[in-house]
Amino acid sequence: MTVRILxxxxxxxxxxxxxxxxxxxxxxxxxxxxxxxxxxxxxxxxTRPDLAILDISMPRMTGLQAAREITxxxxxxxxxMLSMHDNEQYFFSALQAGACGYxxxxxxxxxxxxxxxxxxxxESFLYAGVAGTLVRDFLDRMRRGERISRAVLxxxxxxxxxxxxxxxxxxxIATQLVISHKxxxxxxxxxxxxxxxxxxxxxxxxxxxxxxxxx
Amino acid sequence: xxxxxxxxxxxxxCLINGAVFALGTLVLxxxxxTVSERTLWSEIVVLAIGLAVxxxxxxxxxxxxxxxxDHLTGAMAAIDLRQPGRRLDETAAGPATxxxxxxxxxxxxxxxxxxxxxxxxxxxxxxxxxxxxxELHDEVGQSLTAVLxxxxxxxxxxxxxxxxELEQVRETTRTSLEEVRRISQRLRPGVLADLGLLNSLSSLxxxxxxxxxxxxxxxxxxxxxxxxxxxxxxVYRVAQEALTNVARHAHADNVExxxxxxxxxxxxxxxxxxxxxxxxxxxxxIQGMQERARMGGGRLQxxxxxxxxxxxxxxxPIDEATP
Numbered sequence: 001m002t003v004r005i006l007x008x009x010x011x012x013x014x015x016x017x018x019x020x021x022x023x024x025x026x027x028x029x030x031x032x033x034x035x036x037x038x039x040x041x042x043x044x045x046x047t048r049p050d051l052a053i054l055d056i057s058m059p060r061m062t063g064l065q066a067a068r069e070i071t072x073x074x075x076x077x078x079x080x081m082l083s084m085h086d087n088e089q090y091f092f093s094a095l096q097a098g099a100c101g102y103x104x105x106x107x108x109x110x111x112x113x114x115x116x117x118x119x120x121x122x123e124s125f126l127y128a129g130v131a132g133t134l135v136r137d138f139l140d141r142m143r144r145g146e147r148i149s150r151a152v153l154x155x156x157x158x159x160x161x162x163x164x165x166x167x168x169x170x171x172x173i174a175t176q177l178v179i180s181h182k183x184x185x186x187x188x189x190x191x192x193x194x195x196x197x198x199x200x201x202x203x204x205x206x207x208x209x210x211x212x213x214x215x
Numbered sequence: 216x217x218x219x220x221x222x223x224x225x226x227x228x229c230l231i232n233g234a235v236f237a238l239g240t241l242v243l244x245x246x247x248x249t250v251s252e253r254t255l256w257s258e259i260v261v262l263a264i265g266l267a268v269x270x271x272x273x274x275x276x277x278x279x280x281x282x283x284x285d286h287l288t289g290a291m292a293a294i295d296l297r298q299p300g301r302r303l304d305e306t307a308a309g310p311a312t313x314x315x316x317x318x319x320x321x322x323x324x325x326x327x328x329x330x331x332x333x334x335x336x337x338x339x340x341x342x343x344x345x346x347x348x349x350e351l352h353d354e355v356g357q358s359l360t361a362v363l364x365x366x367x368x369x370x371x372x373x374x375x376x377x378x379x380e381l382e383q384v385r386e387t388t389r390t391s392l393e394e395v396r397r398i399s400q401r402l403r404p405g406v407l408a409d410l411g412l413l414n415s416l417s418s419l420x421x422x423x424x425x426x427x428x429x430x431x432x433x434x435x436x437x438x439x440x441x442x443x444x445x446x447x448x449x450v451y452r453v454a455q456e457a458l459t460n461v462a463r464h465a466h467a468d469n470v471e472x473x474x475x476x477x478x479x480x481x482x483x484x485x486x487x488x489x490x491x492x493x494x495x496x497x498x499x500x501i502q503g504m505q506e507r508a509r510m511g512g513g514r515l516q517x518x519x520x521x522x523x524x525x526x527x528x529x530x531x532p533i534d535e536a537t538p
Contacts, residue, residue: 017364
């Protein structure tokens, strides 16, 4: 089954680049393109794609507003936020707005496809920076002796956790451990599930509790 | 303004001199003293004494008028426009009252003008920053993103010997894109427009912790009213500057960042437990914060805490009518 994708970015060149990367994958296909947030919402209602990829800063309606609208009007459409901002508050605000993942533009060439697939599995895609923060925070709480269900991680996963906490990207981790990019993504997903940071709801709840965003 | 005895200074000096001369003349006319054709020594002595008396009397009277002027000169030299609100004492100025009043009025005008021009300069600076940040983000950033995506395609399709080189180009592009984003973020925090004040302050706190590993305790009162964009920017920039100072100078183990409200006054508080010793008058950073505070009609205090550390307090009036 191919995933039907709506692509929204106000910059035509970027849209073209994203489209070529997505269309190169057999299981992904772009069915509609929008140049601003309002158009993205209209197209999402008209074409009912499986996934909407939204740039966070667009004219007429920002990506955050568009994600909120799409989640409200066509809840079956999953959304993925594309952003320049390497910033936790943006990340959590995107989750709050209903996006299930957040991809940094500076690593979009590497992360986008993995993020699309994670979104289709209803998992949150965390970029390296925010994954690092979350995992560091988790390790801190564990060290302070807070009662957390100590997840059983395999030896390999422990290694990956350490590298995630240091803020390495999947690709850097792959090079360091001499394993494939895909295997790292697989480990990451397993780790986040075990640490209770797998989906949008868990992450948003965590961020509000930690005072990272306003409820 | 008081109008009693408001004779111009020139006429006062003339009148005093005239009165003293008149007195001397009167004494000459009414007393039996005469001067012989060949002046006697005794007469010279009397004349000299008379002259000395006139001179002293004149000096004493003029002193009462002119001494306040000397005080005034000293006070003028000590006035510093960066610390507004200082005025000379009009009641103690005596005959120089009109001058002091005039000087105070001039200070008032200068301060008002300096506040207006600072505000205008800050507004212009912010607008310019926003424009540059926007263009960097929207034009350069997007183009670099497009290049990055194109390179990914090229790397995948290229023969191995070219691919390695293309891979390097791709990493360079990635680094440049990161750089553009960082610069644009520093110039103009898009976070403020996109996510609101509290999330932006929170983001400043996260940045500080990420940069320096100093934990920041956030304390934001829930249910704060929506502020005007200018007021939000004032709060944001003051918090940004204060946290930058903490990172640079304080050697702190803990920072508190709070936003609370009492009546119609919004208070931003940035407190650290570092070395303290901040001087409220020195440093472009603190001066900048003060200018921003004035721009929003607020007040900024920087003080040392008991037991070490520095506390920055910004009080800003909230205008409920304009949400």
